[in-house]
Amino acid sequence: GAGVSQTPSNKVTEKGKYVELRCDPISGHTALYWYRQSLGQGPEFLIYFQGTGAADDSGLPNDRFFAVRPEGSVSTLKIQRTERGDSAVYLCASSKRVQETQYFGPGTRLLVL
Amino acid sequence: QQQVKQSPQSLIVQKGGISIINCAYENTAFDYFPWYQQFPGKGPALLIAIRPDVSEKKEGRFTISFNKSAKQFSLHIMDSQPGDSATYFCAASMSDYKLSFGAGTTVTVRA
Numbered sequence: 001g002a003g004v005s006q007t008p009s010n011k012v013t014e015k016g017k018y019v020e021l022r023c024d025p026i027s028g029h030t031a032l033y034w035y036r037q038s039l040g041q042g043p044e045f046l047i048y049f050q051g052t053g054a055a056d057d058s059g060l061p062n063d064r065f066f067a068v069r070p071e072g073s074v075s076t077l078k079i080q081r082t083e084r085g086d087s088a089v090y091l092c093a094s095s096k097r098v099q100e101t102q103y104f105g106p107g108t109r110l111l112v113l
Numbered sequence: 114q115q116q117v118k119q120s121p122q123s124l125i126v127q128k129g130g131i132s133i134i135n136c137a138y139e140n141t142a143f144d145y146f147p148w149y150q151q152f153p154g155k156g157p158a159l160l161i162a163i164r165p166d167v168s169e170k171k172e173g174r175f176t177i178s179f180n181k182s183a184k185q186f187s188l189h190i191m192d193s194q195p196g197d198s199a200t201y202f203c204a205a206s207m208s209d210y211k212l213s214f215g216a217g218t219t220v221t222v223r224a
Binding site for chain 1: 117119149154155156157158159162202204208210211212213214215216217
């Protein structure tokens with residue numbers, strides 16, 4: 001079956017702009033996660049959704065970052081007033097239920113110039 | 114603050130050899146320790162995972178060894194193959210959703 005998909009695969013933007021990154025989880029997966037992976041590092045947890053609600057957003061670095069999952073399926077990570085330090089690969093993962101295996105998408109590579 | 118420390122940063126092994134990657138953690142509340150494999154341009158994929166009630170878990174050519182008292186765990190890749198060339202991440206969590214990853218080890222298997 002289809003895995004986790006993320007769009008766009010690459011995004012180049014200018015400092016100060018707003019970006020939206022989309023994640024389509026595996027069908028039927030109730031849990032959805034966002035991670036950020038900087039070059040040469042492991043992924044860092046950003047936020048976790050159970051259904052429509054953000055159950056844990058403790059990893060969001062500041063209030064420029066926001067994520068939604070309005071219908072409990074697709075999620076969008078939104079970054080306002082982008083900074084060069086936001087450049088990274090943003091990974092989305094989903095699992096059938098919490099405490100089950102997380103399946104990762106290929107990521108969106110964000111470059112802020 | 115990195116909660117899981119991983120070493121080495123990279124390693125090169127001959128085909129048929131053994132690759133060993135080590136990880137250490139501080140938080141004794143961690144109760145789930147997965148290893149992920151990542152190829153360039155792809156997301157991480159779960160390889161094998163262990164919980165602290167066992168000291169070793171083997172799946173095919175991949176084995177996790179776990180030392181609870183030392184707060185260390187390691188991945189052994191036996192009979193390494195060129196297709197195993199990838200970046201490997203150890204991780205840990207205490208809630209099964211908030212994974213804390215190591216910095217990764219790039220494994221290169223020479224034919």
